[in-house]
Amino acid sequence: MSEVISQTALRMLTGEWIGAGKQVAGPARVKPDLVLYSALHSAEALLLEGFVRPSNSIKEFVFPKQEKLYGYRIQGNRVELIENDAPLPEQVVIAARPCDAAALPILDKVFNWDFVDEFYNRRREATTVITLACNIADETCFCTSVGLGPVSERGSDVMLFDLGGHNYEVFCVTEKGRALFSGKTEKSGQTVRATATPEKKFNPETIRSFVSEHFEDPFWQEHALTCVGCGTCAFTCPTCHCFDIVDAGPAAGSARVRTWDSCQFPIFTAHASGHNPRPAQGSRQRQRILHKFAIYPEKFGEILCTGCGNCTRNCPEGIGVLSVAMEIDPIETKHG
Amino acid sequence: MDNVYEPDLMEVISVRQHSPDVKSVSLKFLDPERARTFSFKVGQFGIFSAFGYGESTFNICSSSNWKDHIDFCFRKVGRVTEALWKIEERDMVGFRGPYGNGYPMDAWKGHDLIFLGGGIAMPPIRCAVWYALENRADYGEITIVYGARTVADLVYVDELDKWAQFDRVRVLRCVDPGGETSDWKGEIGFVPHVFERSRVKSKDPIVLVIGPPIMIKNTLPILDKMGVSPASVYTSIENRMKCGIGKCGRCNVGPIYVCKEGPVLTMQQLQGLPADY
Numbered sequence: 001m002s003e004v005i006s007q008t009a010l011r012m013l014t015g016e017w018i019g020a021g022k023q024v025a026g027p028a029r030v031k032p033d034l035v036l037y038s039a040l041h042s043a044e045a046l047l048l049e050g051f052v053r054p055s056n057s058i059k060e061f062v063f064p065k066q067e068k069l070y071g072y073r074i075q076g077n078r079v080e081l082i083e084n085d086a087p088l089p090e091q092v093v094i095a096a097r098p099c100d101a102a103a104l105p106i107l108d109k110v111f112n113w114d115f116v117d118e119f120y121n122r123r124r125e126a127t128t129v130i131t132l133a134c135n136i137a138d139e140t141c142f143c144t145s146v147g148l149g150p151v152s153e154r155g156s157d158v159m160l161f162d163l164g165g166h167n168y169e170v171f172c173v174t175e176k177g178r179a180l181f182s183g184k185t186e187k188s189g190q191t192v193r194a195t196a197t198p199e200k201k202f203n204p205e206t207i208r209s210f211v212s213e214h215f216e217d218p219f220w221q222e223h224a225l226t227c228v229g230c231g232t233c234a235f236t237c238p239t240c241h242c243f244d245i246v247d248a249g250p251a252a253g254s255a256r257v258r259t260w261d262s263c264q265f266p267i268f269t270a271h272a273s274g275h276n277p278r279p280a281q282g283s284r285q286r287q288r289i290l291h292k293f294a295i296y297p298e299k300f301g302e303i304l305c306t307g308c309g310n311c312t313r314n315c316p317e318g319i320g321v322l323s324v325a326m327e328i329d330p331i332e333t334k335h336g
Numbered sequence: 337m338d339n340v341y342e343p344d345l346m347e348v349i350s351v352r353q354h355s356p357d358v359k360s361v362s363l364k365f366l367d368p369e370r371a372r373t374f375s376f377k378v379g380q381f382g383i384f385s386a387f388g389y390g391e392s393t394f395n396i397c398s399s400s401n402w403k404d405h406i407d408f409c410f411r412k413v414g415r416v417t418e419a420l421w422k423i424e425e426r427d428m429v430g431f432r433g434p435y436g437n438g439y440p441m442d443a444w445k446g447h448d449l450i451f452l453g454g455g456i457a458m459p460p461i462r463c464a465v466w467y468a469l470e471n472r473a474d475y476g477e478i479t480i481v482y483g484a485r486t487v488a489d490l491v492y493v494d495e496l497d498k499w500a501q502f503d504r505v506r507v508l509r510c511v512d513p514g515g516e517t518s519d520w521k522g523e524i525g526f527v528p529h530v531f532e533r534s535r536v537k538s539k540d541p542i543v544l545v546i547g548p549p550i551m552i553k554n555t556l557p558i559l560d561k562m563g564v565s566p567a568s569v570y571t572s573i574e575n576r577m578k579c580g581i582g583k584c585g586r587c588n589v590g591p592i593y594v595c596k597e598g599p600v601l602t603m604q605q606l607q608g609l610p611a612d613y
Binding site for chain 1: 337338339340341342343345385387388389390391411413414417424426427428430548549574575576578579581582583584585586588589590591593596610611612613
């Protein structure tokens with residue numbers, strides 16, 4: 001027997017959460033050809049089928065694109081700091097993909113080693129993640145290469161499995177998740193979950209050893225020749241977390257603000273002297289792969305990639321972790 | 337909420353101009369309790385800010401023995417340093433820190449010390465020199481070679497004279513060929529060459545070399561000839577940083593987060609890292 005909810009009941013429940021003042025986010029079709037995780041103001045907008053995955057990721061709900069760290073008031077030569085500790089409403093992310101949910105426990109590590117980032121933690125604690133297991137995959141998905149899969153529970157508070165006939169099996173992973181669905185499901189003998197697994201698979205160890213041993217390889221430059229340096233790969237990635245800290249000056253509200261940043265931008269590492277350790281796009285592409293497959297695993301014991309495929313999928317030139325992996329694998333085989 | 341990004345407010349005690357584009361600033365904490373409990377290690381850095389403009393990373397270039405103020409020194413090159421250039425006595429700046437590892441001054445005890453610096457690299461050497469001089473009995477012979485492109489680019493010149501008056505201290509100053517003035521009494525030449533010409537004899541010294549990559553590159557073969565192990569040669573690397581606390585992802589050199597495991601690294605450590613600094 002399993003716990004089941006119909007699509008209609010799930011939508012009604014979502015509407016109840018919105019009505020109760022929770023911030024609810026989930027996939028929504030914002031343009032005819034664009035699905036994004038979006039803040040939902042009505043349950044009608046929630047999209048539950050007919051797409052592989054949204055073009056963005058759920059990281060923005062725990063690590064916003066822009067977040068005020070504190071404000072300040074300048075009067076003559078005196079400065080007064082104003083804390084930004086407004087309480088956060090409870091947040092529900094519904095119909096996240098497993099590759100998005102899994103990013104959160106990975107990100108927890110960098111935001112909590114030694115110095116504890118409460119901006120991240122308080123949003124994380126206020127958030128319940130309801131994951132919709134995948135019943136569809138495309139040619140850029142590769143979650144099974146990095147130890148995940150279409151039904152992975154990692155990072156999820158609740159799992160929803162498509163049972164067909166607009167019914168979902170509800171599997172509560174955490175107490176936080178159970179609280180949302182308590183009394184809202186029905187018992188059913190229906191247990192055949194529709195799932196889809198990516199076709200492409202590579203060994204992440206191949207990437208790690210290649211990037212570690214071929215630091216100066218012309219491969220990087222060749223691979224990056226068509227890269228326009230837009231940073232879309234990083235911004236749509238569930239795990240890329242690099243940021244900048246900038247001032248919105250008196251004209252913009254006098255605040256110090258954290259904003260997303262990307263290793264794909266030349267200024268990211270430019271020294272004050274003018275020297276730049278990563279002067280070419282190839283070196284910046286290499287850094288992204290190095291960070292995900294060598295640096296982060298060495299520091300935190302986790303690959304900084306969930307196989308969502310967003311980098312390759314959203315790149316105007318089709319460059320991303322998967323395209324690198326698909327090129328490296330044959331190279332490694334050739335040279336033994 | 338505990339906010340790791342919130343700075344301490346510090347008041348400017350004094351500002352000093354060293355060269356056409358370099359100034360140093362002395363600061364004290366506004367909060368007397370913070371002033372009383374604050375401590376750092378020489379070689380650590382702070383994130384200093386001009387409100388309305390942003391944050392910038394600088395070495396804390398005062399000695400950690402000085403309890404009433406901290407110093408930082410900067411070159412005017414961008415948005416934040418343009419704003420810092422305009423600050424005056426009694427103005428307020430933000431400070432986060434101290435961050436990074438600092439120099440292992442205890443491990444250096446009993447050794448001769450050789451400091452080699454170029455241009456704006458004087459501040460991160462200055463803090464260690466003062467610390468060593470204030471604990472003079474702990475260290476052997478001290479040699480300081482400091483150079484810049486021109487005479488006008490040398491910073492903390494008056495302190496070089498003070499250092500030279502200490503026992504067992506040799507100070508050599510130099511400018512690049514063509515950078516001298518008619519009354520220049522120091523050496524003419526690049527730091528590595530001036531150091532080589534000085535024929536410093538030392539058994540098992542500790543070397544701190546900070547400067548442009550080319551200066552460091554040309555210094556290493558000389559140290560090698562002297563028989564100095566790369567494990568005894570230290571530098572402080574200047575990767576761009578934002579958070580200073582191992583999160584923002586910009587200062588990595590291979591697996592090293594420079595803001596946490598650096599900025600002070602030995603040449604032996606650097607040789608094991610990808611050329612990404």
